[in-house]
Amino acid sequence: MRTPSVIGIRESAKPTQWRLKITFWLDVMLLVAVCALQDVSFTGLLLHEWLGLAMVGMVFAHLLLAWSWIATQSRRLFGAQSAREAINYLLNLSLFAAVTAVIFSGILISQTAIPTLTGARVMPEMDWRWDTLHNRFSQYLLMLSGLHLAINWEWALAAVQKVVFPWIEKVQERFGRFREGVR
């Protein structure tokens, strides 16, 4: 029989599990959205623009869930920081800048979503400067997303195991108990 303290620990772990699930699925959605938004013809212009706007909410939620990391690393920005931490911080800042630039330029060249939301008239002529910059920044965003995934690879793997394949952990647990029993 489990002691009350063990049950207490298990109960307190529940919100963490929920938080992990939300963070993981949000990250998956963000990654899929970033890939889907690269080709306008695949999603169609209408979905492309609305999905792009939805990314504002998704990015903010992603950052709010990682707030403790942002706060800690920002405080330590000019202090003692390992090379990995400094590169990770710079990479994340660049990613945020790229997302902002893509969304901002996307809003400026929007032909359906923004005119629907604001009631403004659609610009008769395309602003090619912003269109070119929108494409350029979206390519940077794709590359930075890959690097962001690379630097958080261990977390991503552990999260996949915890959220998508929890049975692996259960098997490992049982195997561990079995081995302890044999000893």
Place this chain on the structure above:
Amino acid sequence: MKLLRVLSRLALLSLAAAAFAGLTRIYAGSVRPPVPDPNFQVERLHRPSAPQLSRFPGFVAAGMVVALFALAGRIIFRLRLSSVSRRDGRPILLNLHQERQTPKLDRKTLS
């Protein structure tokens, strides 16, 4: 109280985003990207408004670019940077070793 904290963080993030948007505008004002050729312009102006599933390979290609950069980044970060423990610099602790810690906590509380 919790809502206030979230709202203040959102305001801070919005401020940072506004600063980056301002920088983007300055950058756009300073560069003169070449005007795309007429064929490309016609293609851009007549993009379909409905999704085209036949363009799925484009989505896969974008996924492959992410995978390629993730792989390259993995190699570079592994070579250049010291490995990080699973607990350091993570937004969420996964409690991967929770099962091993539990008996220790029990002994403490019991004694």
